[in-house]
Amino acid sequence: MDTRTVIFDFYGTLAGPAAPARSIIDLMLALGVNIPADAAERWDIDHQDGVLHEEASISEAAYEEWVAKRWHGMLDDCGVAADRRDGIVGAIRAQIASFRVRAFPESQAVLTELRRRGLQLGICSNWHWDLDTYIDQAGLTGLVDLALTSAQIGARKDHPLIYDRTLAALQADAATTVFVGDSWAPDVLGPIRAGMRAVHVVRDDRPAPELPAGAVRVRDLTEMLPHL
Secondary structure (H helix, E strand, O other), rough: OOOOOEEEEEEEOOOOOOOOOOOHHHHHOOOOOOOHHHHHHOOOOOOOOOOHHHHOOOOOHHHHHHHHHHHHHHHHOOOOOHHHHHHHHHHHHHHHHOOOEEEEOOOOHHHHHHHHHHOOEEEEEOOOOOOHHHHHHHOOOOOOOOOEEEHHHHHOOHHHHHHHHHHHHHHOOOHHHEEEEOOOHOOOOHHHOOOOOOEOOOOOOOOOOOOOEEEEEEOOOOHHHOOO
């Protein structure tokens, strides 16, 4: 099929951690926070997929305030005393700020090849406001036409709004767009519902769901090239 635009997820697809990193849940447990199963599910602590927050995305300051309120609400739900919450939120923010990434070995070459083919390239990521910093860390600056995050758009994948606004910003037609990512609902099911095709990147041997029509599965980004 005709492909004119390729949109990539960032983390887990184009780049991964530069060093082993613990999850937010592991950090909270280390700080003595008891996380009931229903609270972890309710707040979707490590992912927060599908959340709509348009009002919080009118500015970076508004977004950061919204994030802080969510952390405080989650800690309250976990029974953390009010006088401990600021310290725990500070530790969470410090861990996020210290996080470093590096590109997967094939990422730069694949992006370069797709640009050589004349395709329009974008990034759509469930990420904070500062994705450009991490793209630069990964050595991928200048290799995509546009990078947008859930923080900037006001919705997290797999909410339909983030795909619609990313396609609009790229002036791309969903029917000629392929979305590439490693997460099932945000990067496969959501894009297909939005009218795109999908490439599911599974870099290890973990079990993966049966692919829906309009999707293929690859072990690294190089394997996607014949499908375009």
